[in-house]
Amino acid sequence: MIRAFAAALLVMLFAAPAQADTYTQANFSSGIFGGDANVRDPLLNPYFPSDPFSGSFVYDNNLVPAAGTGFVNVMINSYPDIAAISAADAFKFDFGSYVFTLADDPLAMIQYNNGQFNGFVFNTTFAFExxxxxxxxxxxxxxxxxxxxxxxxxxxxxYTNIGNGSLTGQTAYTPSTAPPVGAVPEPSTWAMMLLGFGFVGYALRTTRRRRNAVPAFA
Structure with missing residues (x-):
């Protein structure tokens, strides 16, 4: 009976899913400053002063810093479910005829200032002429x-328009698949596992002592 209970406990512990993060997909806008000095040859064609651009990204609601925390950069690839989010969903920027995604800079980060959207940290290269x-x-x-x-x-x-009010089309985002098998359990899961192992060990020792006990005769 003890062995059956232990097996059931192990199945329950390892089958218990970790607390899931929630995600939101949003659109952002960007552009070139006005004035001829902000675009130089040879990029003056196809780019022009005041050109607008747009993009989208997915952010982890659980990783958004609280108000009053100052500047905080959150790496997109640090999301627990990033393996289930496509590079184009995680970050996409339409820069004229070029389209940049998270695949172009795996170290890309979302920047926050006191809990408010403050743009990105993103670097990549492109070839032109x-x-x-x-x-x-x-x-x-x-x-x-x-x-x-x-x-x-x-x-x-x-520039990139910053502030939560500059984000549009915010919708709940669900990763395409479940987190990969073998993901590290949450701390609460580890605590349950240790507690369960301790109880099973205690029960097994108690049972063994009872079996090995020698009856006393008057």
């Missing part, structure tokens, strides 16, 4: 520089 350029989002700032001169004057200066 035989030259390579660095595309960078840093908080609410967008820049494009020459890969050959990464600290030089930007070829494009732009």
């Amino acid at each position: 035989g030259a390579n350029y660095l595309f960078n989002l840093n908080g609410g700032t967008l820049t494009v520089r020459s890969e050959a001169d990464p600290f030089g004057q930007p070829y494009i200066n732009g």
